[in-house]
Every structure is written in structure tokens, then in C-alpha cells.
Amino acid sequence: MREQIFWLVDFFRGQPVRKHYKELGAILKDPFGDLASSIRQKALSELLSHANKTVPFYKEISPSKFADFPVIDKKRIQDDFDSFKSAKFDTENLFKVATSGSTGVPFILFHDQRKRNRNTADVLYFMEKTGYRIGNKFFELEVWRKHNQRSRLRNFLQNSIQFDISKLTDERIDEMLELIKNTNQEINILGFASALETICKYLDEKKQTAKFKNIKGIIANSEYLSDYTRDAVERHFGSPIYSRYSNEEIGIIGHQTNTSGTAFELNWASYFIEILDMQEDIPAKKGSMGRLVITDLYNYSMPLIRYDTGDVGIFDERGQQFLKVVEGRKMDMVFDTSGNILSSHVVYTKFLAYYDLLNQYQFIQTGKKDYTIRLNAKVKFDREEELIKSVKEDFGQDANIKVEYVMEIPPLSSGKRRKVINRMVFK
Structure with a gap:
């Protein structure tokens, strides 16, 4: 009708x-x-x-x-x-x-x-x-x-x-x-x-x-x-x-x-x-x-x-x-330590093995070789070294990776959630 x-x-x-x-x-x-x-x-x-x-x-x-x-x-x-x-x-x-x-x-x-x-x-x-x-x-x-x-x-x-x-x-x-x-x-x-x-x-x-x-x-x-x-x-x-x-x-x-x-x-x-x-x-x-x-x-x-x-x-x-x-x-594109563009899909694959352990994650590039991983874990996350090793395989062995544990990764005002962020574009 x-x-x-x-x-x-x-x-x-x-x-x-x-x-x-x-x-x-x-x-x-x-x-x-x-x-x-x-x-x-x-x-x-x-x-x-x-x-x-x-x-x-x-x-x-x-x-x-x-x-x-x-x-x-x-x-x-x-x-x-x-x-x-x-x-x-x-x-x-x-x-x-x-x-x-x-x-x-x-x-x-x-x-x-x-x-x-x-x-x-x-x-x-x-x-x-x-x-x-x-x-x-x-x-x-x-x-x-x-x-x-x-x-x-x-x-x-x-x-x-x-x-x-x-x-x-x-x-x-x-x-x-x-x-x-x-x-x-x-x-x-x-x-x-x-x-x-x-x-x-x-x-x-x-x-x-x-x-x-x-x-x-x-x-x-x-x-x-x-x-x-x-x-x-x-x-x-x-x-x-x-x-x-x-x-x-x-x-x-x-x-x-x-x-x-x-x-x-x-x-x-x-x-x-x-x-x-x-x-x-x-x-x-x-x-x-x-x-x-x-x-x-x-x-x-x-x-x-x-x-x-x-x-x-x-x-x-x-x-x-x-x-x-x-x-x-x-601004959501990321680069390896040599300056090559990497697909955001590469980032996603790094966390696929841990989906049952995580509520949320966020991957942030803060410098040419600097990266921060924010994790909202369901339980104590004891596979940090394994995750860092996996990230370095694609981003470079000289990558500086910091892992932060948070209680919540809030959405943007629009309701969208950015899992991948490149903060270098603001520098």
C-alpha cells in the first residue's frame, strides 16, 4: 500500500x-x-x-x-x-x-x-x-x-x-x-x-x-x-x-x-x-x-x-x-616505517585473532615510526608481545609500538567509531 x-x-x-x-x-x-x-x-x-x-x-x-x-x-x-x-x-x-x-x-x-x-x-x-x-x-x-x-x-x-x-x-x-x-x-x-x-x-x-x-x-x-x-x-x-x-x-x-x-x-x-x-x-x-x-x-x-x-x-x-x-x-590512512601506504584492512587482520578477548580496539599512528594501540579488553590481555610482533611484520621491525589499556573507547559525536587514526596529518 x-x-x-x-x-x-x-x-x-x-x-x-x-x-x-x-x-x-x-x-x-x-x-x-x-x-x-x-x-x-x-x-x-x-x-x-x-x-x-x-x-x-x-x-x-x-x-x-x-x-x-x-x-x-x-x-x-x-x-x-x-x-x-x-x-x-x-x-x-x-x-x-x-x-x-x-x-x-x-x-x-x-x-x-x-x-x-x-x-x-x-x-x-x-x-x-x-x-x-x-x-x-x-x-x-x-x-x-x-x-x-x-x-x-x-x-x-x-x-x-x-x-x-x-x-x-x-x-x-x-x-x-x-x-x-x-x-x-x-x-x-x-x-x-x-x-x-x-x-x-x-x-x-x-x-x-x-x-x-x-x-x-x-x-x-x-x-x-x-x-x-x-x-x-x-x-x-x-x-x-x-x-x-x-x-x-x-x-x-x-x-x-x-x-x-x-x-x-x-x-x-x-x-x-x-x-x-x-x-x-x-x-x-x-x-x-x-x-x-x-x-x-x-x-x-x-x-x-x-x-x-x-x-x-x-x-x-x-x-x-x-x-x-x-x-x-x-586522515585514517596509515603508513609503514618506510612511508608506504597500508590498507586499513591490514590493521583489522592484526586483531582478528583476539576478537573474543577484546571489547574494542583502536590503532593510532602518532609519528613516522610511532604507533599506539588502545585496547578495551574483556579480561587481562596477556598476548601483548604476540600482537606487537604481528604488527611489526607489516609496519616494520623498527616500529615503536605502545599499548594502552582503557575502560572505554568512546564514539565520535556522530556515533561513528574510528578504529584507525593517523594523527601525523595534524602535525
């Missing part, structure tokens, strides 16, 4: 979401085919022309030369905010979007109605490829506060439950599991990977297996999805789990789907995506890690052209249709 009502309302509004949704399907079926390439090139050309005519920052740049547009980032926009706003839009009619600021100062920009409709279509398209249908019961595991809490009426209409994970205690987990158990509808779940991991660890400790039969798909967002969490979710909830790559200021950039495997299907329909060298604004070498730079084709109120997301990744061997890995923020 909710699905029919949603599309009926969209119909009477002129089908703004349906039109975007259909275009997404047409493009992403073969994003580099002749038809899709033609649509995408037209969208890019129109965006660049619009920016040149109405956005002060871009008025001196020829819209015919995409490479002439500079790579920008949050700081560049914050320092000259008004020059990035299109003169064609009245701010009062726009939608303010703010990032959490969990790793720095909150970032604010504006979306117009067309961009909002496009984002809605993006969400529907990719969620359907993870088992979701409009009307399914939707559990959202996040930190909910006044700035993002929806009204009861809106949650009812969307058939959603905003479940707060600020303090994910055993009692709170039991409460969530009971809610799911008592739901006689098809269910989808969206939540931080760290929250899903905490829930699975609790079930492992209690030797419980939920085995719900009505969960159609689970999506982990905002954080790295470990192999443990992926396996444990499928084991306990009887549902596949998918990772989403998105951010607040843009939307869904990539998504694992029921056909992509562990790679991310990239949203070439809504964005132009580049992976640039870590130091220079040139394409990264094939198979090398690079900066993810995004051009949003549909936000005309405040165009983001060649926007450095602060994340890094590698295109998949199958081509640019897929992202093999996304490593998160550059």
Missing part, C-alpha cells in the same frame, strides 16, 4: 522521482555504452555551463574544458562560501545539508529540489538492489538527535524506526532484537558497521543466533565493514549485508549490491567520478590507491565540481564501473 501511495503522490507532482529513477536504470545498466555516455556527457556539459554563468567561483573558467576546473575541498568552500552559490537560486527555497563534523568542523552547503529528487531516486534504486521495497519495515541504527530526528507521522508514513545507538548496552540490544522479533513484516536494516559488529559480538558471547526469516537485507554505512561483521551478520540474521559508500554533502556514490560482490557499483548516473594521484591532480596509476574526486551532476544551487571527498580508493579490475575498495578518509 505504501509503495502505491508513494508513486501516486509522485505522479501528481509530475513524476520528478520516477523520471530520475528510470534514467538511473537506463544509465547504470551499461554506464559506458553509447546511450549512457551520451546522457552523462550532456548532464556534465549543462552543469559546467550553468556553473560558468551563475556561480562566481567558476565565472572565469571555460565550460568546454573540464580539466581546467580546479580540484576543490571542504576548506576551499568554507573559506569562500558565497562564491560557490549559484545566483539563480534563492537561499530561502533551498535545503541546508550539514555533515556531522565528527572529524573536524561541520560542513554546510545547500541542495535544490531537483537534487533532492535525484537523491531519493538514488536511494530507491540502490536499496532495491539490496532487497528493499517501499513499504518494508525499515530500522535505522544511528545517533538520533533534534537535528536529524523525524516526526512520528513521517516515520509512520515511511514505516521506519529510528533506533538510537548512542549507548548500545546489552539491554538496548535486547530491546532492538525484540522489536525485530515482533515485526510481522519484511524488514530492512541500515546502520553503522560498528553498531552491527557490537550486536553480533553480543550474540556470539551469549551463544545466541537470532535467525530472523523476514529480514530482506542489511546495509552498513559510514564505516569499514570487516569480514567478521559480514560473516556474523549473515550467520545471526540470516540475511546478506551490503556496504554503502556515501556522504551527507553528495549522496550515494557507490553501493555493494546483489550482483557486485564485495566491490561497489559506482553511481555514474548521478556523478562524474575520478581517482586522482595522492599528490598531484592527475589520474592515479591503474591499480594504485588514489583520491576520490566527485563532480555532482545534479546540485545546481551549489555545484560541487571536482570535489575531493577526503576518501581514497581503487577502481576494480573489471573497470571503472566498480570501486574495488574505499579506504575512508586520508
